[in-house]
Amino acid sequence: MTRISASNAWLESRRETFDDVVRALAGADSSRILKELDQKTFDLLGAFGRYEGAVSIASRLERLGQLQVAGDLSVAIEPPVGSSSGRKVSGTYYQSPTFQFDQAGDKTNRSPDRGLDEYGPFDVEFFAKKKPRIAVITPRAHKGVVENFLFKFLHGIQGERTFSLGFIRKYHLSGCDVSLHPFDGATTDANAYREACRRALLSGEIDLAIVITSEDQAHLTGDNSPYLVAKSAFMGQGVPVQDVRIETVRLSKLAYPLNSIALACYAKLGGIPFVIAAPRSLTHELVIGIGSAHVKESRLTAPERVVGITTVFSADGNYLLSNTSREADYDDYPRELLRSLTECIDAIKIRNAWQKGDELRLIFHVFKPLKDIEAAAVKELVERLTRTYAKVEFAFVHVSTDHDWVMFDRASAGVNRGASGRAKGHYVPERGRAVPIGQRELLVAVSGPTDLKSALHGAPKPLLLKLHRHSTFTDIEYLGRQAFRFTAMSWRNMYPSRIPVTILYSNLIAELLGQLRHVRNWNADAVATKLRSSRWFL
Structure with a gap:
């Protein structure tokens, strides 16, 4: 371990670092303090708070009258556009697209997930790798839990609508040839991963590699990163790689992660899951x-x-x-x-x-x-x-997404009002709301109330198209x-x-x-x- 003087150490501007400092200083009170800080932050950055704050500041500045900014140039501050009865915001609503699951256009659905369950992938009739060969690289210490995970991935989770079919049935495959390649070493041992990948490549033809990694290696780079070393070894030989962290493998509720992993794996195999009409x-x-x-x-x-x-x-x-x-x-x-x-x-x-x-x-x-x-x-x-x-x-x-524009919808009451009485997305526009701000510029809301993670999620930024x-x-x-x-x-x-x-x-x-x-x-x-x-x- 390297020791340095405290005067030479600096804290990174990262949220987890800030939280660690609060826990170290406040001890048992840290949870309460962090929750209160989250609430105060939301009061400033949430859609409702930002709107009310902007109107309040603009109203005070408006009462000051003309503000001299340079020479004979003066400006007048007015309330945000659309906040007063005299200035309306005109816009339109973009509906979510239609997903297509066949070339003729007869099999469509508004949901890609439901469409795949009902029809199968877009290229089901001409996808060549109906029984893909999958190599799985995992530390030997995780072999048992990884085997359970793979069974659920291939065959689905009974009782879970989200992923009851499994990878094989959902994507209309005839099966999968899965070979497990456990190795002795930790999830941070890049050399052990490299050797395991080499042995897997020598064992026979591979269409896809699934590599079990961990959060512990997320900060590693170059030859020190097991993730990158495995990617390099397999992709250099033309084999796509799906990375799965052991923390995901151990989750008690796997339906949603498995659904996304299966989608990405099919696309990495060269498949076309769906297209947009x-x-x-x-x-x-x-x-x-x-x-x-x-x-x-x-x-x-x-x-x-x-x-x-x-x-x-x-x-x-x-x-x-x-x-x-x-x-x-x-x-x-x-x-x-x-x-x-x-x-x-x-x-x-x-x-x-x-x-x-x-x-x-x-x-x-x-x-x-x-x-x-x-x-x-x-x-x-x-x-x-x-x-x-x-x-x-x-x-x-x-x-x-790097701009100063914010969109509000005062008619939006939010969704999922819980026991606390607080709803997600109060004043947040629905996804798909579009507002032109000039002949060549357009704002489009891409995160609506239902897309927010929690009731304390800040006001999402719209896309700015120029x-x-x-x-x-x-x-x-x-x-x-x-x-x-x-x-x-x-x-x-x-x-x-x-x-x-x-x-x-x-x-x-x-x-x-x-x-x-x-x-x-x-x-x-x-x-x-x-x-x-x-x-x-x-």
Whole structure:
């Protein structure tokens, strides 16, 4: 153990660190103090408290009259828009999308979970791996509880509607060949994991690896991380990996976690669980997501910015994830974007038999405001495409959660009012509420009252969609509805996400591949070759 002077030690600005300090100082009173602090924080940051506070502050400032800010420039403070009878907020409501479970469009459901239970996955008729070979890597000390977990995963939990069918029946498989590979070592022993993965790869063909990890290794990076070492070993040989923490395995209520794990496993095997029905159009459409992650080799090193790229395309009225998934350094990503996009267009035009007279639309969801030089790089590609196709239009949409806008709904009483009399989501708008704030900007609520974790959850931030001025396709209403549909398309779990999968998947790609760069012998080419049809990043 390393010892340092207390004067040289600093506390990290993390909630768990703050809680530890309160417990150390307050002892038995810490629980009461932390609860009171949570309540005081909610009174400031909850939707109702923030609204009342904003109106109160604005009213006091309004009574002061004109405020001189610079020279002859003065401003007047008014109440928040929509809080007074004279200033209304106009908006619309986006309904949740329809999920589709067959190519003909006859099998649909508003719930992806219920649709899978009723119909099976979208590609049930042409999915090739009907009896996947699954290798399970686990410390020997956990072998028994892991075996029980695997039985529930494969065959379901009787009496639990959420996951009564199990992985095999829910996804219409004929079975699974499961091989357990226990090893001697702790969940923090990266070398033991590496050797166990190597033995599993030598034992025969593998379609999917399930690796049991733990929360104890969450802070480890590079070659010290069993999670990353296992990912590197298997993915380098073209085998996707599903990570499951031992803390999850030990849960008494497993239905919901197993449901999400099964969904991700099927997608990692190359399956298509469901798609979202899209408005049919005469225009071929590609939606490109550009996300990023800050990756650190260790907790004390400076982060590097890595950019991930995903492509979703519309075909026959369905949104489908393309096989193109890349990552690049921040400085190199415009060049990688052009290369990736050109490759994707070439592949899809053959697949969908595009003709010279067809119209093409490119929609970019980006994690930051696009610079003019970046927009110009894509416009160069568009100009090349116009020599082949009758019309090519494009839109650059900055998808942001980092902004100062907040949406309130004074008609929202919240949900699930418990014994305490407090409801979740008081003044929180329903998911799908959209409000334009200009010709090229739109706010969309992506977390409604039912999505909040507790009655003390703060006011959720809406998505801010900003359309770049160089865009030639400028229908912000269409773009808003599309981005909202993509928040429900995740194959990572059964619940909608707070950002579109175009950005979510790109962020996951950037983060995972950025971390794997620091693991020795990592084979990055496997992502573009052997793992091309797998959603390995989920």
